[in-house]
Amino acid sequence: MIEDGNAAVRLRGISARFGSHTALEGVDIDVCEGEFVALVGPTGCGKSTLLNVVAGLALPSSGDVHLLGETMKGPDRRTGYLFQQDALLPWKTALDNVAAGLIFRGEDIKEARLKAQVWIDKVHLKGFENHYPHQLSGGMKKRVGLAQILILDPNILLMDEPFSALDIQTRNLMENELLRLWQEDRKTVLFVTHDLEEAIALADRVVVLSAGPRASVIGDFEVPLARPRDVMEIRLTEAFLEIYRRIWGILRGEVMKSYAR
Amino acid sequence: MLDKHKVRLYQIGLLVGSLTLWEAMARYELLDQFFFSRPLSILSRLFELLATADTYRHLSITFTETLLAFIIGTALGIGAGLWLALAPMALKVLTPYIKAFNAIPRVVLAPIFTLWFGLGIASKVALGVTLVFFLTFFNTWQGVREVNPVVLANARMLGAGRGHLLRHVYLPSAAGWIISSLRSAIGFAVVGAVVGEYLGSAAGLGYLIAQAEGVFDTTGVFAGMTTMLVFVLILDWTVSRVERRILAWRPAASAGEEMI
Numbered sequence A: 001m002i003e004d005g006n007a008a009v010r011l012r013g014i015s016a017r018f019g020s021h022t023a024l025e026g027v028d029i030d031v032c033e034g035e036f037v038a039l040v041g042p043t044g045c046g047k048s049t050l051l052n053v054v055a056g057l058a059l060p061s062s063g064d065v066h067l068l069g070e071t072m073k074g075p076d077r078r079t080g081y082l083f084q085q086d087a088l089l090p091w092k093t094a095l096d097n098v099a100a101g102l103i104f105r106g107e108d109i110k111e112a113r114l115k116a117q118v119w120i121d122k123v124h125l126k127g128f129e130n131h132y133p134h135q136l137s138g139g140m141k142k143r144v145g146l147a148q149i150l151i152l153d154p155n156i157l158l159m160d161e162p163f164s165a166l167d168i169q170t171r172n173l174m175e176n177e178l179l180r181l182w183q184e185d186r187k188t189v190l191f192v193t194h195d196l197e198e199a200i201a202l203a204d205r206v207v208v209l210s211a212g213p214r215a216s217v218i219g220d221f222e223v224p225l226a227r228p229r230d231v232m233e234i235r236l237t238e239a240f241l242e243i244y245r246r247i248w249g250i251l252r253g254e255v256m257k258s259y260a261r
Numbered sequence B: 001m002l003d004k005h006k007v008r009l010y011q012i013g014l015l016v017g018s019l020t021l022w023e024a025m026a027r028y029e030l031l032d033q034f035f036f037s038r039p040l041s042i043l044s045r046l047f048e049l050l051a052t053a054d055t056y057r058h059l060s061i062t063f064t065e066t067l068l069a070f071i072i073g074t075a076l077g078i079g080a081g082l083w084l085a086l087a088p089m090a091l092k093v094l095t096p097y098i099k100a101f102n103a104i105p106r107v108v109l110a111p112i113f114t115l116w117f118g119l120g121i122a123s124k125v126a127l128g129v130t131l132v133f134f135l136t137f138f139n140t141w142q143g144v145r146e147v148n149p150v151v152l153a154n155a156r157m158l159g160a161g162r163g164h165l166l167r168h169v170y171l172p173s174a175a176g177w178i179i180s181s182l183r184s185a186i187g188f189a190v191v192g193a194v195v196g197e198y199l200g201s202a203a204g205l206g207y208l209i210a211q212a213e214g215v216f217d218t219t220g221v222f223a224g225m226t227t228m229l230v231f232v233l234i235l236d237w238t239v240s241r242v243e244r245r246i247l248a249w250r251p252a253a254s255a256g257e258e259m260i
Ligand SMILES: Nc1ncnc2c1ncn2[C@@H]1O[C@H](COP(=O)(O)OP(=O)(O)O)[C@@H](O)[C@H]1O
Pocket: A018, A023, A041, A042, A043, A044, A045, A046, A047, A048, A049, A050, A212
């Protein structure tokens, strides 16, 4: 683990308790600037809780969060958060959803819409800018969500199982799209998923959380796969299978434990 | 589509049928016309009323009272609902008082309002406001409480401040609740105006009805009631137009709970 230097996200001893239930205990994670880190763990271990803590939406019961070298105190403008559930404003069109962040930050509406149009095109939603979220497919909504965040040019990107509700083809398309966008300026990414294949295909590093309660980090693996990657093809390579086997060796036990509960 | 026509046909059939039955029973003296009047004489009375200039003065007074009660009541209700939903401490302190006030039957207030505000418009508006206020207040409050927490968190992460959250999240989210309350509110505003007039005034639809009642003019009472009915239907229709426009973002299934 990197002790000093350029950690964009530094978590130290994070614990999260809900009443008598301790979801997370003593979680330490570092994410370097420009690094794409995937966080895997069985369902219910506390991944969303941890991401909420990093986002500043929830306070940890104990522990510290440092973002870009400073102690975090509440939601930070340099952080973008793509939620697991639908989070678009249902009463705004796709275009206005993408423009929303700029307007909240005081930009002129016309200006914001112009910039939003550029991002609508970038995520291949031309022609859908005036559709409301309920008129869009699951994949399209995720694209709007992605554009909504990236337009604000955040330093840190938090993503909570963003593609888990999509069918497998749409999902692979979105993963490739994400990599393409990320490749442009390599933001710091903390990407939560319960899908190990997705984690390896996307990330530079995979961090494994144990099954809850009292989940903590039990594995940290570099992913030595070249970029640019195509998520569909890279899954078939020998190097991918090799790293998959190593991580699965640890994760399997945790998944079994979470099933047994 | 066919089903819709069928329903409409049955609806009209029911209306025409029951009116015909009423008319026939009155003609053959199965119903005492003194107590029940009959549709055709009510209709001719309506035409008489429509031909009288004074009727429009009464109507415009009731309309003014209704509109004022509606506007003031909903504005206060929405304001208070938003404020209390976002200030949990104030809500806790005020809850028992709100419940107590809401438990008072409004008709009881009418004489007091007449005492305070006189026989004119103001006392009727006050009565209507007490009816409309609580309705929109409770609906707004409920709407705000039902804001999707993920959407709210997302807006906050995107940089929304308090004012932005109010305008871009809470209000539109509560809009469905607020607007569904507007349709009932317009009815309540009419009730406030008419009941207020009925209990003590010198003008308005309620006054006309009370006058007719005073001389056992059943036809006049029914004519007044019919006028009020049409009046409410027109206002209701107007509000439903506005509703459809504001809620355009909704999936059709949940926006289209149309009764008529
Ligand atoms: N607000 C809450 N109140 C009580 N328990 C919670 C709350 N949020 C999460 N939990 C519990 O914490 C654990 C972790 O939840 P979560 O972070 O959603 O897991 P994951 O995202 O890994 O599936 C679960 O056991 C869940 O029941």
